[in-house]
Amino acid sequence: MEGTDFLQGSDLNEAEGKVTGRNHARILSARKDLIGKSLSLSYREPLLIVRGEGQYLYDERGRAYLDCVNNVCHVGHCHPRVVEAASRQMAQLNTNTRYLHPNIIDFAERLTSCLPAPLEVCFFVNSGSEANDLALRLARTFTGERDVFVIDHAYHGHTGDLIEISPYKYNGPGGPGPSVFTHQLSIPDGYRGRYRWGEPELGLLYAREVGEKTAKLAADGRRPACFIAESIVGCGGQVVLPSGYLAAAFEPVRQSGGVCIVDEVQVGFGRVGSHFWGFETQAVVPDIVTMGKPIGNGHPLAAVVTTREIADAFANGMEYFNTFGGNPVSCAVGLAVLEVLEMEGLQQHAFEVGEHFKKELGELQKRHSLIGDVRGLGLFLGVELVRNRESLEPAGPETGQVVELMKERGILLSTDGPYHNVIKIKPPLVFSRDDVASVVENLDEVLGRM
Ligand SMILES: Cc1ncc(COP(=O)(O)O)c(C=O)c1O
Structure with a gap:
């Protein structure tokens, strides 16, 4: 070597x-x-x-x-096709999204074609943290609520709001502990968790906690804004969710008006092999999906894709402006990554x-x-x-x-x-x-x- x-x-x-x-x-x-x-x-x-x-x-x-x-360098470090797409577009034009440009549309079309309905509206940002931060805003604006369910030891990003919902950080060195809006769930870890592989209905056993915590919130006159989880718990130790977990966790959240966010920043874009997205291995369709790392093969690109209903509720008069998100270079890169993934199987x-x-x-x-x-x-x-x-x-x-x-x-x-x-x-x-x-x-x- x-x-x-x-x-x-x-x-x-x-x-x-x-x-x-x-x-x-x-x-x-x-x-x-x-x-x-x-x-x-x-x-x-x-x-x-x-x-x-x-x-x-x-x-x-x-x-x-x-x-x-x-x-992050998902299709290989410095993949020539990705490098070429970036350099060609960089030499021609790079601006914000306040002008019409085909790249953002081409990329959004291609990306949404990889997702199940009704995930059809895209927001492009620059990092996984930005994607999750925006997802949180979407959920909170849509529901009018603030409370969040999160899996223990999860990491969802480095912004102030995300540190508050990342037990990996708020419970770690220098961390201030959870905010009053954060409700922590056990890691559904079948190897060393409370319930172990071999238990029938392991996913349901772990997901019960979501129902219990939703009921506790309701008793206080509150409802969850969202449940957020990775489809394989990364920082928590590469923990594969037991089958049925996400479906059972989503149910009480949705019943009480909350939305379900899946963070695909680590595992999306074909990495899990059997499916393109990690959430597909759990046979669910989230309300909001966040993507980062692999999407740009190292270029700072990330995305949030959601339903039209949630995206429309966010368009409440306050403009969403993002200087770099969705620029022609980033979109050319994102498109090239999707092409390489397909061409190289x-x-x-x-x-x-x-x-x-x-x-x-x-x-x-x-x-x-x-x-x-x-x-x-x-x-x-x-x-x-x-x-x-x-x-x-x-x-x-x-x-x-x-x-x-x-x-x-x-x-x-x-x-x-x-x-x-x-x-x-x-x-x-x-x-x-x-x-x-x-x-x-x-x-x-x-x-x-x-
Ligand atoms: C699951 C998950 N979500 C979000 C993030 C934040 O992404 P970024 O570092 O691009 O802001 C990370 C980063 O490690 C992550 O692992």
Whole structure:
């Protein structure tokens, strides 16, 4: 996996026309001085990454790293067709959406053709946070209510309103706890949650809490504005929702006039393999869907798609202006991503490679007692490490160590979950069977030495 390019730090900066001589150590030290300390870096020894191609990232010495975590560069880092679409449009025009332009229409048409009715009205924004923030505004304007149901340990974005509905943040270091409008639901985790795989009607058991909390709100004379959930709980540890969960959770919310938002920022666009959207695996149609990360393959693009009724209620006289959202360059990029997904059959590829990957990880689990659970759909997988398979004592430090050791071997992984003991796997969809073999072989050796 050694790369062929050999870019020195100074060559890189010359090429970019920037200040020369910025090597690894200088960038690290300047970053400490110039960039807010709350922005973290990955790995004990952070990487200086200067180039990406397909499922590989390259450091300043030309060493290749197999990227198993960047679900943003969905169709592969620097996909030529996406780069070409962006550069061509960038060279021609980029403006806000107050002029007529075909790109926004072409993209909206193509995007809504991937969604079930009645999800037919689009808003284009620049990040997953903006998408969820707008979704929250849509829900609150439509219902006239403020209360939100959210799954424990969820992350939905970095704006003030979203921190208030992201237990991952408000219950984490520096967090202020939930707001009075936030109502937290248990993670429907069949591996270590309150109810476990094997229980009949697991989805319904977990969803009961939504009905109970809706009734409690009603007793206080309140009604929910919305329920928001990812269709696979990402930051909560790659937790696949038990079947029937979303349908049963939606019911009491809708009955009391609330709307149901599904956050597809991590898992949308064919990643789950069997379907284009994660929510389809739960056989539901949300009222609002939010998209981000993969939609622009690394370009800052995100979207909210909703029903006409909800969108119309939002048009209450206050203009929705977004300087960058929906600009011709972003829309050209979004369209190119959808074209590449189709032309290269990447959803089917994610299904096949993902199934194979999960099977191989299952084989590893037989040999290494540290692996407690292997889960996920398509190319959105999680490997949960435990010190004891009976007590499920989380192996948090060991998980961090595995990720560091894999990085030394040129394979990039990350951790998440309430106990930081879940290895997250969510590579660009061009990930191959050979890549799977490489990850599994190295993981086997690393776990063998733990
Ligand atoms: C599920 C989910 N929603 C929303 C966001 C926010 O997206 P962004 O970082 O693009 O603002 C994230 C980011 O990690 C996410 O994982």
